[in-house]
Amino acid sequence: MTRDTTHGLRPAPRRTKARAAPQPGEVGRVEAVLARLAEADPDPKAGFDDTDPFRLLVTVLLSAQSTGPTVARIADALFARVTDPAAMLKLGEAQITEIIRPVGLGPSKARNIVKLSAALIETYGGAVPRSAAEMRKLPGIGRKSAEVTANFAFHEPVIAVDTHVFRVSNRIPLAQGATVDAVAYGLAQAVPERFKDGAHIWLFRHGRDTCTARKPACTRCPVSDLCTWPGGKET
Numbered sequence: 001m002t003r004d005t006t007h008g009l010r011p012a013p014r015r016t017k018a019r020a021a022p023q024p025g026e027v028g029r030v031e032a033v034l035a036r037l038a039e040a041d042p043d044p045k046a047g048f049d050d051t052d053p054f055r056l057l058v059t060v061l062l063s064a065q066s067t068g069p070t071v072a073r074i075a076d077a078l079f080a081r082v083t084d085p086a087a088m089l090k091l092g093e094a095q096i097t098e099i100i101r102p103v104g105l106g107p108s109k110a111r112n113i114v115k116l117s118a119a120l121i122e123t124y125g126g127a128v129p130r131s132a133a134e135m136r137k138l139p140g141i142g143r144k145s146a147e148v149t150a151n152f153a154f155h156e157p158v159i160a161v162d163t164h165v166f167r168v169s170n171r172i173p174l175a176q177g178a179t180v181d182a183v184a185y186g187l188a189q190a191v192p193e194r195f196k197d198g199a200h201i202w203l204f205r206h207g208r209d210t211c212t213a214r215k216p217a218c219t220r221c222p223v224s225d226l227c228t229w230p231g232g233k234e235t
Contacts, residue, residue: 030174030187033223034195037202040222044201045152053128053153054120055079057135058088058113060145066103074103085117085126112140130154143180148200157196159187164207165200171211171229174203 038044059075078099082088088096097110116138120126128149129135135146147160159165161180165187169175175186191199210217216231218224 029172029226030190031192031195033172033174033226034191034199034202036223036226037206038195038198041198041202041205044198044205048152051152053149054084056153057116057128057138057141057145057149060148061112061116061140062100062103062109064109064145065105071103074100085120088113088117089121109140115139116141128153130156132156132158143184147184151197151200155197157193159184159191159196159199159203161187162204164205164211165203167213168203168207168211171216172223172227173229 055075058078059071062075063071078096081095081099082091093110093114096113097106100106100109100113103109119138120128123137124134130150131154132143132146132150135141135149136143138146144160144162147156147158148162150156151158151160161169161184166180166183169183169187170177175183175190177183177186187199195202206223210221218227218231221227
């Protein structure tokens with residue numbers, strides 16, 4: 001069995017109109033779904049607590065349009081050569097590009113890694129800022145990358161919305177919306193505070209392993225009785 005990777009991490013847009021706050025019944029379903037996923041996976045971040053924030057931020061940047069195992073392998077190779085933003089700058093864009101080529105979009109990602117390393121040194125003294133809002137000011141770091149890093153590295157109670165979380169949230173539904181921002185807003189309103197730290201990884205894993213895009217495994221889904229998706233009733 002392959003080792004679990006999340007956005008390549010190994011264990012050890014346009015503004016949209018805000019959606020109205022979820023109704024009481026919707027909030028109840030969200031709480032029930034998260035409670036059940038939490039019961040099945042009570043320590044979703046086991047092994048991630050000692051992850052270096054800089055490595056985590058770069059790894060999540062690398063994960064765009066690439067698979068977790070590939071990203072994890074390339075991150076290992078890159079961080080065998082560097083330990084901090086200064087070392088990354090010294091390594092240089094050309095060598096970074098060569099190392100990360102297998103993850104795809106190598107030249108663009110290498111360019112952003114160099115730029116964000118410089119920005120961390122110039123603006124934050126070489127340290128990764130602790131909030132997603134500050135991270136989003138860094139070159140190449142979008143909302144998902146910032147929120148995954150802030151949540152994993154600093155336990156900021158933000159719920160990053162990737163492809164899996166977006167699908168699960170709209171399908172069950174937990175928070176519906178046509179855009180990532182709309183779903184993120186809905187989840188922020190509906191998810192109880194006690195579940196926010198683990199919500200992203202629970203929903204990510206549920207979407208990756210069970211509530212998949214083409215053939216969701218509804219017959220073994222732990223929250224099927226809480227789901228209103230019509231397709232699940234025919235499985």
